[in-house]
Amino acid sequence: MMLTRESLLNWAMIAALLIVPVAAWSLDEPFIITLATKAAILALAGVGLNIALGLGGLISLGHAAFFGIGGYAMGILAAHAQNYEPLFEWPFLFEGSNQMPLIWLVAVVFSALAALVIGALSLRTSGVYFIMITLAFGQMLYYFAISWSAYGGEDGLSIWVRNEFPGLNTLDPIQFFAIAYVILCLALAFAARLARSPFGLALAAARQNEDRVQAVGLTPFTLRLTAFVISGAITGLAGALFADLNRFVSPTMLSWHTSGEIMIFVILGGVGRLYGPVAGTALYILLEHLLGGISDYWQIFLGVLLLLIVLFARGGLIGALAGREKAHG
Amino acid sequence: MADVVLKTDALNKSFGALQASRDVSLDLRPGEIHALIGPNGAGKSTLIKQIAGNLTPDSGTVELLGREVTALDTVARARMGLGRTFQISALAMEYTVLQNAVLGALGGRGRVFHFFRNVMKDPELLERARDALERVGLTDDANRRTADLSHGQRRQLEVAVALTLKPRLFLMDEPMAGLGTAGSKALTGFLDGLRQEAPILLVEHDMDAVFALADRISVLVYGQIIATGTADEIRANAEVRRAYLGEEDAA
Incomplete structure (x- = not known):
C-alpha cells in the first residue's frame, strides 16, 4: 500500500537531489552544487505554496510577498550586522544578526504575520477575485520595497559574507546545500503529515465541497486562513535561504513574476502532489540550465511545456509518471 | 416549548x-x-x-x-x-467513502486543528464513521472513491455523513x-x-x-x-x- 509508484518516484527524486551535488562535490564542480541548492530552496518555496494551492485550492498569485519578506528579513538583519548599525536600541540594543537560525525565525514570523493579514482580507473572496487580491497585495509590497531607500530601494541589498550557522562553514557550497536540503526534507515530512491530519482532511474537503464542510459544523474560512499562514511561513523561510544563497535581496523577489515562477514549479510537478514542487523545480532549473545555453529566450520552450502539461497532464510530471493517485490519501 | x-x-x-x-x-x-x-x-x-x-x-x-x-x-x-442531507449530493468527490464519513465524524467531534496525527488512524473517528456506513449499508464500499459511486449510493452516503454527526x-x-x-x-x-x-x-x-x-x-x-x-x-x-x-x- 505504501510503496506505490508515486512513493518510489518520490524517493528517487529526493535521492537524486542528494546524489547529484555530492557527486559534483567529489568532482569539484561547485556550480552544480549551487544549482542543486537553488533547486532545493525553490522547491521549499513550492512546498509552501502547494499547501495553499494543492491542499486548500487557494490560487495565490501573491506568494512572492512571503518569499520577499523572508528575503528582506535576511537582508535587513545581515545588513545591520555587517555595517555595525543598530537595528533598534530600545527596549534593548539589537545590532542585527548574521546567525541563520535567528534570521529564519524572523523570516517565518514576519511572513506568517503578513499571510495572516493578507489571508484574512483576501479569503473573503474566492475564484478570480482571490487571485487578483493576492496579486495586488504582492505588488503593493513590491513597490514599497522599491521606494524603501533605507534598504537599497530598487537596487536591493548586498550582503558580503554569507550568514553563519553554528558548527558549519556556510561558505562551503556543499555545507550550505546540506542546510537547504535538510530543511526541504523537514518541510516535506511536515507537509505529508499535514495532508493526513484532521486539519488536512477538513481543508482538502473544503476545496472539494464547501457546503459539506459547513454542514458538518466546520468553518472553511478558518481552515483556509490557517493553511494560508502555514503556507506563507514556509515560503518565507525559503525566501531567507534564497537571499542567503545569492547574498543579495532585491524587490525582484517580491514581484509577481516570482509568484508566477513558484506557481509554475508546483504546476510542472503536479498540483497537490506532495513532491510536485521538487519535481517541478528540478525540471525548471534543468531546463533553464540546458536551454538557457542555447537561447536567451529559453522560456518559450518552458511556455510550450507548461501548455502541454496543463492541457494533457493535469497531474504534472508526477501525474504523468505515477498516475492519478493523489498524494494525500 | x-x-x-x-x-x-x-x-x-x-x-x-x-x-x-x-x-x-x-x-x-x-x-x-x-x-x-x-x-x-x-x-x-x-x-x-x-x-x-x-x-x-x-x-x-x-x-x-x-x-x-x-x-x-x-x-x-x-x-x-442539525444534521442535513442535500438535495444534490454534497460530498468530497475525490475522497473515499470512508474519508467522507470520517470528515463527518470529525465535524461531530470538533477539535479539527491537529496537524500531526493521522486522521485515518483515529480509532474514535473510524468507529463512528464505520458504524454510520454500516447502518446505511455502505460497509463494502468504504474504500471506493466517492466519485465512482452510483447516484443511489451517494444518497446513502449523504445520510451516513449526517449520522456521524449524531x-x-x-x-x-x-x-x-x-x-x-x-x-x-x-x-x-x-x-x-x-x-x-x-x-x-x-x-x-x-x-x-x-x-x-x-x-x-x-x-x-x-x-x-x-x-x-x-x-x-x-x-x-x-x-x-x-x-x-x-x-x-x-x-
Whole structure:
C-alpha cells in the first residue's frame, strides 16, 4: 500500500537531489552544487505554496510577498550586522544578526504575520477575485520595497559574507546545500503529515465541497486562513535561504513574476502532489540550465511545456509518471 | 416549548417580486417524521435554506432546541445538532467513502486543528464513521472513491455523513430522489427506525414514502403552508387535493 509508484518516484527524486551535488562535490564542480541548492530552496518555496494551492485550492498569485519578506528579513538583519548599525536600541540594543537560525525565525514570523493579514482580507473572496487580491497585495509590497531607500530601494541589498550557522562553514557550497536540503526534507515530512491530519482532511474537503464542510459544523474560512499562514511561513523561510544563497535581496523577489515562477514549479510537478514542487523545480532549473545555453529566450520552450502539461497532464510530471493517485490519501 | 425541537415562526422571504415564503410556521417534535411536500417551485428549498442557515428570512424567526438561531450561520446550527442531507449530493468527490464519513465524524467531534496525527488512524473517528456506513449499508464500499459511486449510493452516503454527526434532528432534502424502487423502500425502512433517535424534517417527492413514514405532513403551495396534519387528514383535505394531489393521482 505504501510503496506505490508515486512513493518510489518520490524517493528517487529526493535521492537524486542528494546524489547529484555530492557527486559534483567529489568532482569539484561547485556550480552544480549551487544549482542543486537553488533547486532545493525553490522547491521549499513550492512546498509552501502547494499547501495553499494543492491542499486548500487557494490560487495565490501573491506568494512572492512571503518569499520577499523572508528575503528582506535576511537582508535587513545581515545588513545591520555587517555595517555595525543598530537595528533598534530600545527596549534593548539589537545590532542585527548574521546567525541563520535567528534570521529564519524572523523570516517565518514576519511572513506568517503578513499571510495572516493578507489571508484574512483576501479569503473573503474566492475564484478570480482571490487571485487578483493576492496579486495586488504582492505588488503593493513590491513597490514599497522599491521606494524603501533605507534598504537599497530598487537596487536591493548586498550582503558580503554569507550568514553563519553554528558548527558549519556556510561558505562551503556543499555545507550550505546540506542546510537547504535538510530543511526541504523537514518541510516535506511536515507537509505529508499535514495532508493526513484532521486539519488536512477538513481543508482538502473544503476545496472539494464547501457546503459539506459547513454542514458538518466546520468553518472553511478558518481552515483556509490557517493553511494560508502555514503556507506563507514556509515560503518565507525559503525566501531567507534564497537571499542567503545569492547574498543579495532585491524587490525582484517580491514581484509577481516570482509568484508566477513558484506557481509554475508546483504546476510542472503536479498540483497537490506532495513532491510536485521538487519535481517541478528540478525540471525548471534543468531546463533553464540546458536551454538557457542555447537561447536567451529559453522560456518559450518552458511556455510550450507548461501548455502541454496543463492541457494533457493535469497531474504534472508526477501525474504523468505515477498516475492519478493523489498524494494525500 | 421544550417539546419542540425545531420551530419556525412566520417566516417571510422574497426574491424581488416573487414571495418564496409566506408566513411559514411549522414545528418538529421529538420522535416524529414531519414531511414537507409541495409542487415544484412551492418554496421548499428556500424554506430548507432558511432553516439550515444559508438564507436569512426577511422576517420571522427560526428556533432550534428552544434557542433562537435566526442570526446564526450554517456552521453554528450544524454544531447545535442539525444534521442535513442535500438535495444534490454534497460530498468530497475525490475522497473515499470512508474519508467522507470520517470528515463527518470529525465535524461531530470538533477539535479539527491537529496537524500531526493521522486522521485515518483515529480509532474514535473510524468507529463512528464505520458504524454510520454500516447502518446505511455502505460497509463494502468504504474504500471506493466517492466519485465512482452510483447516484443511489451517494444518497446513502449523504445520510451516513449526517449520522456521524449524531445530530439532535435531521433535515433531509429529497433523500429518495433517483433511488429506484428497491433503494427507496430500503431507505424508507431505515428512516422509519431513525425517528426514534432524532426527529426528521423530510422534504420528499416520493408520495409512497411520505404517506408510509410521516407522522405529520405539511403542504407548501406558493410559499404558504395550506395544511398540516396526519396522512389521512391530508388525503381528505379538499384544498390539498385541488392544489397538489390531484395532479399526482391523475399521473
